[in-house]
Amino acid sequence: MLEIFNNFVKKYPDFISIKSAGSDRIQKELFSLGLEWRARMLYDMSEVIVREYNGKLPIEKEKLMNLPGIGEYIASAVLCFGFNLPEPILDTNTVRIIGRVYGLKITDSSRRKKIFKEIMQKLVDCVNPKQFSLSMLDFAALVCLPKNPLCFDCSLNKLCRYFQNM
Ligand code: SF4
Numbered sequence: 036m037l038e039i040f041n042n043f044v045k046k047y048p049d050f051i052s053i054k055s056a057g058s059d060r061i062q063k064e065l066f067s068l069g070l071e072w073r074a075r076m077l078y079d080m081s082e083v084i085v086r087e088y089n090g091k092l093p094i095e096k097e098k099l100m101n102l103p104g105i106g107e108y109i110a111s112a113v114l115c116f117g118f119n120l121p122e123p124i125l126d127t128n129t130v131r132i133i134g135r136v137y138g139l140k141i142t143d144s145s146r147r148k149k150i151f152k153e154i155m156q157k158l159v160d161c162v163n164p165k166q167f168s169l170s171m172l173d174f175a176a177l178v179c180l181p182k183n184p185l186c187f188d189c190s191l192n193k194l195c196r197y198f199q200n201m
Contacts, residue, residue, distance in 0.1 A: 039068055051090040053081035076104035094118055108146075121164040123155035128175035129168075135179065138196030 043064055047053045053061055058078040065074040080103045084090060092113070093099060099110040111122040125146040133154050134141035145151050161167050178185050184197075192198040 036068065039065075049090060050081040050084040050092070053078060054085045054090075073104070079103040080105070092117075094120070096122070115159070115164050115168050119163065119165040121156070121160040123152055123159050124168045124171070125151055125155055129155065129171050131181065132171060132175055132179045135184070135197035136191060136195045138200075 046064070047056060047061075056064075058075060061078045062071060062074040065071075065077075083102055084092060088098075094114065096110050096114060099105050099113060100107060105113075108124075108126065111124055114120040114122040115124055127146070130141060130145045130151055133139065133151055134145060137154060139145070139150060159167055178189050186192050186195070186198045186201065189195070189198070
């Protein structure tokens with residue numbers, strides 16, 4: 036999978052080359068990854084970026100969210116991981132940490148809740164937002180696990196409501 040991705044990026048290093056290749060070609064290139072509709076979306080997105088932004092990805096969240104296939108989560112991820120901007124990354128993993136540490140109820144819609152966004156926004160507004168967000172994801176995968184979190188070894192346990200209420 037990584038090899039296909041690396042070859043693809045080498046062959047099509049920018050949106051202009053994706054647009055020039057055409058939708059069918061891009062779909063064929065990515066066929067073995069089983070990403071048929073995403074490949075189409077990638078082409079459509081490249082087409083808009085070339086037409087409206089001279090082939091350069093806009094770094095305004097609203098503009099990103101108007102591109103084909105880009106929702107709020109992807110727009111935030113592009114800005115944070117691609118440009119190191121302080122955009123909150125809210126997914127099931129980061130929501131789990133915030134909910135537990137701050138003692139907030141976690142539901143399927145928590146990532147859209149104002150309180151989670153506000154807390155994450157304050158946290159990510161730091162010297163290195165990208166590193167912070169990647170660390171949150173690692174922390175969720177290695178320490179603050181969905182089941183049986185490693186609370187006794189956790190560096191946040193003195194601050195954490197979940198731990199205090201165990
Ligand atoms: S103490 Fe436990 S629940 Fe709280 S952040 Fe650490 S691992 Fe997660």
